[in-house]
Amino acid sequence: MSLSELLLDGVTSENKPYQASLSQMLAAIRRHLKMDVAFISEFSGGKRVFRQVDPQTPDNPVQPGAGDPLEESFCQRVVDGRLPELIPDAWLNPVAAALPPTHALPVGAHLSVPIQMQDGSIYGTFCCFNHGADNTLDQRDLSMMRVFADVAGELIERERRQTRRREEITSRLQAALHDDGLSVVYQPIYDLVQHKVVGFEALSRFIAVPERSPDVWFSEANEIGLGGELEARAVRMGLQGLTDLPADIYVSVNMSPEHILEGTIDQLFQGKSLHRVMLEITEHAVVEHYDELVRKIRPYRERGLKVAVDDAGAGYSSFRHILHLMPDRIKLDMSLTRNIDTDMSRRALAAAFSRFSEETGSAIVAEGVETAAEMHALQSLGVTRIQGFYIGRPLALPAAVQLCSGSADNGMGKLH
CATH class of the missing domain: 3.30.450.40 (GAF domain)
Structure with a gap:
């Protein structure tokens, strides 16, 4: 050197x-x-x-x-x-x-x-x-x-x-923040006991060339200090679906601990009806101040907001989120559910989560379910809510509404 x-x-x-x-x-x-x-x-x-x-x-x-x-x-x-x-x-x-x-x-x-x-x-x-x-x-x-x-x-x-790089990212983000560069699709969450769709996760989609995955967009926005603004816009757009979806259907939106602590949650939820809203806590980074995060979320939970920890099983941070936040839902990461029907290690870890949920009163939602075999393996472990391509791909809001009305099953007839 x-x-x-x-x-x-x-x-x-x-x-x-x-x-x-x-x-x-x-x-x-x-x-x-x-x-x-x-x-x-x-x-x-x-x-x-x-x-x-x-x-x-x-x-x-x-x-x-x-x-x-x-x-x-x-x-x-x-x-x-x-x-x-x-x-x-x-x-x-x-x-x-x-x-x-x-x-x-x-x-x-x-x-x-x-x-x-x-x-x-x-x-x-x-x-x-x-x-x-x-x-x-x-x-x-x-x-x-x-x-x-x-x-x-x-x-x-x-x-x-x-x-x-900042100038390039800022230029790309302008359309997503202010114009029509950001859209939201809704992926169904299916209850295997009730045999029906019970909710949708609102997922961000970005219109730009070259195509980038949503996590890259949010990562770049965080890099230049616009992560909270982009996250807030995605949540607002996702919650708009509550107006058209049936009254017994909830919408799940994603927010990182960092932006919750910064006050984004206050901008979004003040004065809003929250009994049909599920807040998914994302982020793989370690949270240093869980007591403050819990304090920030508490008044909204008291008004009906449900909390889910996303990507459980994907890393150490998700375990910390679960222990400190005591969520209403634990969402198993697709890396855990993928091939769970043939992988004993994945089955053992999913079973541990299922047992934990029984003890704590949380419910499990399995993400990334793509085959009938995976669905049946999860069901045998006591997991009753699933999400993934086997259930249904993300839909535009009108198609999601049709799915709930029964005028389109999106392939869900195979689940009955």
């Missing part, structure tokens, strides 16, 4: 923001070289603009965001070769001595290294200077400056990529 790679790993190992990492680098190189000022400049619109500066004190003649004409700067002349990168005494160099900053700041010793992007373009320079001369500076110091400039270039490149 090169020195620049080691340094890059060091300044980013704690997930520092790139601005903080650049600031840390400037302070380190300035102290190491015993210089008065260090800065990173960007060449923009014929100016040299100071993006990062150390020290960040009011008496520093170089301030972040300030700029001056590029042609009057040391930086431009270093980049085009009119000045060397290392100048122990600017007053002894005729070109440097004639520049306004030499007198105004003043500048004595000066080191400046171009910051080059991956496409070969010059971003700006990585610089240090003293007000007085310093004849102890040598090529080893210049080599260190070059290493720091390489790392700064990589950090700036990363930030540019992240900015472009």
Whole structure:
């Protein structure tokens, strides 16, 4: 590993923001070289603009965001070769001595290294200077400056990529958040004892090319801070189905603990009738504050909201959700129900969930059921509610309403 790679790993190992990492680098190189000022400049619109500066004190003649004409700067002349990168005494160099900053700041010793992007373009320079001369500076110091400039270039490149990614994600999400890029379909949940559909899970579908799965959309929205807004819109759209579906049918919607704690649940459920709403708690990440999550949900449960833990059996977090939230429903993940008729380990784990539900009063819903054999295996374990392609694929709301009325069985005749 090169020195620049080691340094890059060091300044980013704690997930520092790139601005903080650049600031840390400037302070380190300035102290190491015993210089008065260090800065990173960007060449923009014929100016040299100071993006990062150390020290960040009011008496520093170089301030972040300030700029001056590029042609009057040391930086431009270093980049085009009119000045060397290392100048122990600017007053002894005729070109440097004639520049306004030499007198105004003043500048004595000066080191400046171009910051080059991956496409070969010059971003700006990585610089240090003293007000007085310093004849102890040598090529080893210049080599260190070059290493720091390489790392700064990589950090700036990363930030540019992240900015472009944020812009691309934001652009994609605009249609889903404000236009017609998001739709909702309803997947039936079937009760094997009552022999009827008892509810639907509202599932998000996104209209975009290239096609992405819903979990990617929500993950990207969370990445740029729009996860709560997207989740809220999906829930609102899903609950609209309650108006048309029969009064004995519930609708299940998904929400992550993070956004429940942020208050999204209050935006959605305040003043609403909730006795036909099932809230599925999603997310595989560990929740740190279950007591707060329970407190946040409690008033809505008291008004009739039912709570389900999604993806049970898919990971450790779902077990924690179950133990802390005491849900009304436990939804077995499709990774557990898939091939359960032939896999003894899956049967044993599903049986454990079934026994747990008996002890706690929760009910089990098995997701991802695709064959009759899987359905019968689950039924033999005491699981009475199932969901999956064997029961029915997700439907547009009018088709879901027809299914409940009996005018379309969507293949459910095979269950009777």
